[in-house]
Amino acid sequence: MSNQTLALLILLFPAAGAILLAGRGWRLPRIFTVLVGPGVVWASFVCVLALFAGKAAGDFTYWTWIKSGTFEVPFNLLIDNLSIFMCLVITGVGGLIVSYAVGYMEHEDDPSYARFFCYMDVFIFSMLLLVLAGNFVFLITGWALVGLSSYLLIGFWYQRHSAVVAARKAFVMNVIGDVGMILGTFVLFLNFHSTTFAGVFSQLTQRICQHLGPCPQPTDNPSLELAAFLLLVGAIAKSAQIPLHTWLPDAMEGPTPVSALIHA
Numbered sequence: 001m002s003n004q005t006l007a008l009l010i011l012l013f014p015a016a017g018a019i020l021l022a023g024r025g026w027r028l029p030r031i032f033t034v035l036v037g038p039g040v041v042w043a044s045f046v047c048v049l050a051l052f053a054g055k056a057a058g059d060f061t062y063w064t065w066i067k068s069g070t071f072e073v074p075f076n077l078l079i080d081n082l083s084i085f086m087c088l089v090i091t092g093v094g095g096l097i098v099s100y101a102v103g104y105m106e107h108e109d110d111p112s113y114a115r116f117f118c119y120m121d122v123f124i125f126s127m128l129l130l131v132l133a134g135n136f137v138f139l140i141t142g143w144a145l146v147g148l149s150s151y152l153l154i155g156f157w158y159q160r161h162s163a164v165v166a167a168r169k170a171f172v173m174n175v176i177g178d179v180g181m182i183l184g185t186f187v188l189f190l191n192f193h194s195t196t197f198a199g200v201f202s203q204l205t206q207r208i209c210q211h212l213g214p215c216p217q218p219t220d221n222p223s224l225e226l227a228a229f230l231l232l233v234g235a236i237a238k239s240a241q242i243p244l245h246t247w248l249p250d251a252m253e254g255p256t257p258v259s260a261l262i263h264a
Contacts, residue, residue, distance in 0.1 A: 001050070003051060003054065003056040003058060003060070003079065004058070004060040004062075006047045006050050006051055006056070007047075007051065007056075007060055007077045007079050007132065008060075008062065008077065009043075009044070009047045010044045010047045010048055010051075010087060010091075010128055010132065011044075011077075011125060011128055011129060011132065013040040013041070013043040013044045013047070014040050014041060014044055014121045014122075014124045014125040014128065015121075015125045016040060017036050017037065017039070017040030017041075017117075017118075017121040018118050018119075018121035018122045018125060020036055021033060021036060021037065021114045021115075021117055021118035021121065022115075022118045025114030025115075025117070025118060026110060026111035026114045026115070028114075029110075030110050030113060033110075033113055033114045033117050034102050036117070037098055037101075037102070037117030037118075037120065037121065038095060038098040038099040038101075038102060038117075040121060041091055041094050041095040041098050041121070041124050042091070042095045042099075044087075044091045044124070044128065045088075045091035045092055045095050048084060048087040048088050048091055049088075051079060051084050051087075052084050052088065056079050056084070057079055057080050057081070058079050059076055059077075059078050059079075059134055059197075059198055060076060060077050060078075060079065060134075061074045061075070061076040061134075062074075062075045062076065062077075063075050065137075066137075070193075071193070073135060073137050073195055074134070074135065074196065075138065076134035076135060076196065077132045077133070077134055078132065078133070078134035078197060079132070083131050083132055086131045087128060087131055087132065090124065090127045090128055090131065091124070091128070093261075094120075094123075094124045094127075094261060097120075097257050097260050097261045098117070098120050098121075098124070098257070100257055100260075101116070101117070101120065101255070101257035104255065104256060104257055105255060105257070115156075116153075116156060116255070119149055119152045119153050119156065120153070120257070120258075120261070122145065122148075122149045122152070123146065123149035123150070123153060123261060125145070126142050126145035126146040126148075126149050127142070127146055128142075129141065129142030129145065130142030130143055130145075130146060134196060134197055134198070135195045135196040135197060136181075136185040136188065136189075136195045136196075136197070136200075137185070137195050139181070140178065140181050140182055140185060143177075143178060143181055143234065143238070144178050146174075146238070147170075147171060147174030147175065147177075147178060147238075148171075150167075150170050150171075150174065150251070150262060151167045151168075151170055151171040151174075152167075153254050153255075153258040153261075153262070154166050154167040154170050154250070154251050154253055154254040154258060154262075155167030155168075155253075155254070156254055156255055156258065157253075157254070157255070160253070162253055163253040163254065165250075166247070166250035166251065166252075166253040166254075167253070167254075169246065169247045169250055170247040170250065170251060172247075173237050173240075173244050173246070173247040174237055174238065174247070176233070176237050176244060177233060177234040177235070177236065177237025177238050177244065178234065178237075179233075180230045180231065180232075180233030180234040180237070181230070181231060181233075181234035183230045184226075184227045184228075184229075184230030184231040184233075184234070185227075187223055187226055187227040187230065188200055188227050190223070191223050191224070191227070192204070204224075248262075
């Protein structure tokens with residue numbers, strides 16, 4: 001199996017699991033949820049191990065999502081040592097947590113049981129999309145889906161007012177970070193007319209270093225500093241750093257596997 005196919009399967013397994021559990025999970029026997037919920041995460045883990053063993057690397061484009069004149073937004077996945085390492089952490093730690101949740105959540109009725117594992121698979125899919133995205137548009141998509149799935153998981157026991165309030169706070173704080181990421185991407189696009197990592201970084205390198213001769217001393221660039229600051233806002237919100245930190249302690253309102261996954 002090619003590296004390009006394996007990279008796509010890493011995303012497709014948890015996405016398919018979430019869709020199956022959302023559509024039919026609550027109607028089928030509980031054993032279906034027990035197998036599908038953790039099973040798709042471990043299947044992704046096996047695909048990541050295959051990429052790791054094969055020392056895979058590459059920028060794989062599957063289709064062009066948006067095209068307008070010279071502007072293109074492809075659906076591409078970037079595979080390198082860093083993305084493979086992070087995918088190992090996401091699917092490895094995530095697989096252990098989702099497997100632990102099989103027993104921890106057994107007191108829930110069948111529809112709630114399936115709903116919980118659907119949310120968990122969405123969370124895993126979102127983090128994998130965030131890590132594997134080859135352009136800023138799908139990076140933001142994964143970033144936003146992580147915030148949405150965090151909201152759903154923290155507020156899983158929606159009958160409790162405290163859980164609803166905690167979920168709402170987490171969603172608002174994460175949206176602040178999303179806005180920072182979006183504005184930072186706009187600044188980069190205005191400067192480089194590209195949203196792909198390869199396009200932005202290649203142009204950035206060309207601006208700093210000449211094709212021939214030694215690399216000159218880098219100079220200050222207000223636009224790049226603004227973009228970096230806006231992207232930092234997104235990271236601060238998602239990692240619960242001051243002053244956007246207040247949502248993380250309240251994440252304990254969700255079931256224990258949720259707080260373990262979010263804190264991890």
